[in-house]
Amino acid sequence: MEYNRKIAVIIPAFNEEKSIGEVVQGIKNLGRDFDAIVINDNSTDRTAEVARLAGAIVIELPCNLGIGGAVQTGYKFATQRGYDACIQVDGDGQHPTEQIPRLIQTLFDEGYDMVIGSRFVTDREYEISFMRLLGIKILSFFLRITTGMDIKDTTSGFRAINRRVMDFFALEYPQDYPEPESLVFAHKKGLRVKEIPTRMSGRMYGKSSITPVLSAYYMVKVMLAMFIDLFKK
Amino acid sequence: MLHMQIIIGLISIGFFIVTFEFIRKRYLREEYAILWLLTSLAIAILSLWPGLIDIISRITGFYYITAILIVIFVFLIAILMHYSIVISRIKDINKELVQRYALLEYKIKELEEKNKPK
Structure with a gap:
């Protein structure tokens, strides 16, 4: 794929020293169009060092902002540096880097504003827990009745956006539950959003930040935040 | 009295x-x-x-002690709400500063790298 466009691969990372090197390497293998930009969210381990050695641009936050603040830093950087598109990839290795060109291709060729890599495709490697699946289904249903959007995997952080959305997100990006909430933002801005299935692997290392015990409480908070977003000025 | x-x-x-x-x-x-x-x-x-x-x-028309308590309660709630708003604003400002700091720091490192005597 040769577009001669600059694409920023934004990797928010908090204590991912074990997996970040491999993720950055995977992006380097994609070619010159792609720059790996690691936003180190004040990790206490060697995340920044490992990422730098692997050849990434590393931006270090002096305090922990959480994923929303970290990703937005990446959008601000990419906007200032004149990138044509951004793609967000998790630092834990659950998003397969070789799928990045597919998302970008859909974004440019089919003229979407946002393309989401969804994890709903049969894959023996990736087994999703029942609670998580239920939560994702409920969120998806909630999004459909409130906005009419048809997105199955609302919490997927594997997503590509074009320049127009970058400009918007650099100024305003949800901080609390960025993945589902930014979909509501997108709806309100009238953006064209497309979801495509991607093969994902389970997290290479570490645990998901969402534990089953807290997921019910999490769901209520997310839906409340999404509902309020609908009415935000 | x-x-x-x-x-x-x-x-x-x-x-x-x-x-x-x-x-x-x-x-x-x-x-x-x-x-x-x-x-x-x-x-x-x-x-x-x-x-x-x-x-x-x-x-x-507030003659009863309970009514006065309600007034005090409302006053306290208003103060707490005020502080929530202040904290939210400070958090927002803090986020903006942290982001700008990080971006500027990267830019400085980049410039230093460029100006290094070879």
């Missing part, structure tokens, strides 16, 4: 001194302290002029 007046008067003086001390030691900014100074002033006025309570009761 006199006893109560003295006690309330002492409370208001104590409150005023504490607030003043906090401003002097810069724990509190004047902007937020005005509320507390006015509160101590209101308590002081009530202790010096107990008849005021009667006048307020007649105007508002």
Whole structure:
């Protein structure tokens, strides 16, 4: 794929020293169009060092902002540096880097504003827990009745956006539950959003930040935040 | 009645001194302290002029202690809401600063790298 466009691969990372090197390497293998930009969210381990050695641009936050603040830093950087598109990839290795060109291709060729890599495709490697699946289904249903959007995997952080959305997100990006909430933002801005299935692997290392015990409480908070977003000025 | 007046008067003086001390030691900014100074002033006025309570009761129709408690409760809720708003704003400003700091730091490192004597 040769577009001669600059694409920023934004990797928010908090204590991912074990997996970040491999993720950055995977992006380097994609070619010159792609720059790996690691936003180190004040990790206490060697995340920044490992990422730098692997050849990434590393931006270090002096305090922990959480994923929303970290990703937005990446959008601000990419906007200032004149990138044509951004793609967000998790630092834990659950998003397969070789799928990045597919998302970008859909974004440019089919003229979407946002393309989401969804994890709903049969894959023996990736087994999703029942609670998580239920939560994702409920969120998806909630999004459909409130906005009419048809997105199955609302919490997927594997997503590509074009320049127009970058400009918007650099100024305003949800901080609390960025993945589902930014979909509501997108709806309100009238953006064209497309979801495509991607093969994902389970997290290479570490645990998901969402534990089953807290997921019910999490769901209520997310839906409340999404509902309020609908009415935000 | 006199006893109560003295006690309330002492409370208001104590409150005023504490607030003043906090401003002097810069724990509190004047902007937020005005509320507390006015509160101590209101308590002081009530202790010096107990008849005021009667006048307020007649105007508002609040005769019962529960009604007064509700007023106090609403006042406290309003203060808490005020602080939530202040904290949210500070968090937002903090986020913006952290992001800008990180981006500037990267830019400085980049420039240093470029200007290194070869």
